[in-house]
Amino acid sequence: MNISITEIGVFCLTAAFVLSAVQAGVVAAGQVKTMRGIERYAEGISLAAAIAIAASFIILIVAFIRSDFSVVNVYEHSHTDKPLLYKISGAWGSHEGSMLLWCTILLVYGALITLLGQGLPASLRHKALGVQGLLGAAFTGFTLFSSNPLGRLDPAPVQGLSLNPALQDPALAFHPPMLYLGYVGFSVVFSFAVAALIEGRLDRAWARWVRPWVLVAWSFLTVGITLGAFWAYYELGWGGWWAWDPVENASFMPWLAATAMLHSAIVMEKRDALKAWTVFLAILAFTFSMMGAFLVRSGLLTSVHAFAVDPQRGILLVSILFVTAGSGFALYGLRVPNLAPGGLFAPVSREASLVLNNLLLSAALTSVFLGTLYPLLMQAVFDRAMSVGAPYYLLVFGPIMVAGLAVAPISALMSWKRSDLKGVLQRLAIAFAVAALCAALGLLLYKGADFMAEAGYFVGLLTGFWLVFGSLRLVWERTRGGHPVRRFLGLPLATHGMLLAHIGLGVFVLGAVVESHAKLSLQEVMAVGDTAKLGAYELTFTGTYQAEGKNYDAQGGIFAITDASGHRVCEARPQRRFYPASNDVQSKVWLCFRPLSDLYVVMAQPQDKAGRAAWQIRFFYNPWVRLIFLGPVLMALGGVLSLCDRRLRVAVATRARALKPGPAAEEVA
């Protein structure tokens, strides 16, 4: 007796597809008068669909763990010698598997609308579930019919082809799930936006319901992008962490849109303004999320990160993208003119400063968008090859972002409705002075190529310190006058979250500015016994060693690193790993952790150096690089803190009360 678990997985995936379609169908049917009431079933169906797809995803992972090569996807991306972690992460290391991950997260979020959304008006919740069902049907349908991750192979090959060694890395094992939890989180925001547009009801309450979803998605996306950058930093071996590559930009664009929306939703909630704009951002954030996930695979963008997908499937995916986004924006265009006008605001107020923040974020987003798509457009329309790279972003994105970040501490100190700019600036004067002093000190220690480099360095440091000290000023104001600890802990969690996110951003900016300006690098062909000098550090190639991993054989180099005074800083042991299963060599970077900085050694191609065995050695000094990865973690933590704020949990609180009217309700009556 032999029952095929894999086939049960395919069946579950099919069920998830059909259930999603039915979920959308019952909501549509419920709009017809004679069928009214049937849309309630969308709730239960969303739970069933989520269970079904989660089952098929678990079954895919099981197939990877059991190395069942009768599953094409396992054959193409796994190998019996692979460590368990990478067997599991291989499940989403391919186009098909990552599509299933996407769908799983999509349907689970759909179920969460049902589970956590009981405090919402029923009609809005059901419409959102309908939209989510449509999205679910489109994506599970695509996965099932054109990219089935559980497709079979008979007879099964003896051994698998193994996963690309560059993807066999802990950071990259968790990068796609985090990224997708972020991307797909915006599907909920999108569904709520479309539902509200259909309902014609767009008020503060709506802003309060979507805000937690934006926060969840934004926090995951922040972590996901950071993990990706960290992977690029220590796995690709080029010493950098962000290349303004189209794929990186594609993940950055939804983040920028979501950041703008986080701020505009506050204005909508507090002042009943910026409604149309907030809904626009909601649709935009998911559009960019889909672009981030799928434009990469369409073959329109070429990149190191791209999954190879044949053009037909790529075009199908892009069509889903355009139809989804297009209908969202079309509905927006139809409905927005009929919305009740929003509230007004004074030019100097918290809301005005947040509008300025949104304006600058949109301009920054536009520059990333143009920089990513302009070369494509020039190629397609005028047949002219061109490039847009880091220097463009530094010149256009950079100044806009600096302006946006400069506003943040001011905005946080302003009061709603009408504020006193002069007073706020006076309160911030000390923070600015401290920031300027720190930046000036930093400049003293730095020697740039020209005035522009030094000016950029100073402005960058100033911005980072300004964000940190400006935020600390708010902490100080709110906690002075006795019992500072109690007062600090008593601040609303949303305030804690905002402060932590702003400080994290400042920390990130400091790391990025120092790393990009003061980094040192060296490339040399070295044999054992050779010495190279980089700044104050000296690198001596003292020997080689052999090591054996579970699925690779490594040749390693041993390098002694000493500082200016001759003290030994650390011993670096970078490797070149040979993966026989895929016949691939991967250089493994060695990082010497200094408190904030890294010494980074890569052993690249072997070469002959006057008859001696030698290697291309790359040696980097990356100052303050730790902050680049610490900052976003603080930001994501800030997002989580905000999420825990009581204000956003009204929905949960009401569920308990809805069942049993309490004294509070009687008070009203």
Next chain:
Amino acid sequence: MKRLLLAFLLLAAPMAAYAGPAADEARAQKLFTEVRCVACQGQDIADSDAAIAGDMRREIRQAVAAGRSDADIRADLYRHYGDYVLFRPRFSGSNLLLWGVPPLIVIGGIAALLIMTRRRSETRAYALSEAEQKRLDDLTKNI
């Protein structure tokens, strides 16, 4: 305050441990980041070990040593290799949208905001009408 400064100095200490490279080399390094390595995938020539990247690095170092300005060197690169190698697109007619739109959004947006906040219109009515109030009272009577 003092403590903050001290902490900062301690943090900054590793940076003091090196001296910057010579000005020419730094200028060349900066230019390297603006040039695409045509044989590699989306890399600049600064971090590429492809042969062609080495050739272009040598070319730029020579131009810097010969005292040519950054703008001249960029113009030379454009003449020799075209738009594709320039990671920093030229300021030209065809790139007008690329360079122009983001700043335009900032300027236009601020102007629009100023006009909007000047033009005051009536605020929204935040009160229930009598009829509405009556329906609400009826509804909430037996909660």
Next chain:
Amino acid sequence: MLLLATACALITAMLVGVVALWQRRAPGDGLQHAKALYAAFVSDVERREQSGEIDAELGHEERVEAARALLKAESEAAPSATARPRLAAGLIFGTAAVTFVVYLLFAGRPLIPDQPYKARLQAWTHAAQQNPDDVSPEVLAAVLRQGVVRNARDPVFWTFLARKDMLAGHAYLAAKEFERAESLAPAHFAEWSELGEALTFISGGKVGGDAKTAFDKALAMDPTDTRAHYYLGRMNLDAGRYDAARADFAAALAGLAPDDVRRTVVADQLKAVDIAEKAEAATKARIGGMVSGLAAQLKADPENADGWARLLRSYDVLGDTAARAKAEADMKAHYRDRPDIAQSILARAQGAVGAENTGGR
């Protein structure tokens, strides 16, 4: 098949159960729900007003919004959706039927069983014990590999495994296993030429230094080793040592029985030596012609930096040091008063050759 159908039916039932359970207990519907929401919301607004989070004006505005939402919910309230058993049943059966049809027609391959590696390995082991000749080398290698811990110190085991891996196309593993066998019993190791072959396969068919050492050791043990002669011949052919290559292939041929199928392969290589020798001579002549043409051109018009660089490079490729030295002297003489240009020509000639060397071979 039957079992699968049963399992799928069970899953369907379970999913239907989830829907039904949720619909039974779900509170969130109807006017009653809207009222409860309103009450909870208003009390939360009051809490926030009291704690100073919002001011009275905002509180008022939020209360009005909530009230309007409640009034809207009332005017739209559905006729409290009574369960419609026939509609629900139709929906359930329709959904289940569509799922089964889509699975069977488009998505599923119900007849293919699961094939987890562990179970297959057991089956292979069994088959290999019954009849080892019917099992493919790849499978046999996988079966043998289960015993690596038990046989870690057995050179015969490693040699055997290495041969199977070689046959299965895993040259890298084979080489490692041969080396292992050799390190366990250096005195008895006789498979040097097989190790050399594996090493040759690893480097893509080129006989490298390590492979040559292995072949030399093989010939030291057995001067008639056909395999060693064959690969050394190929190495000599690649390096342009045609006479040595001929001798090697002839020796290999001599060691093969008259009916051995490998004879044709070796004979083909022997013919290839003649062809390669002629081709090289022709190329040399052609390059020589081009170079002398370039040299003549430069003599007539020495103001050609590009030409000088190419000429120097060409002499480097041909290995003609004397001519190169002369050309360099001529070039330097011409650019006597412009040393920077001479320097750049030298640099370019150098760089391009370096690039060619790493790019080509």
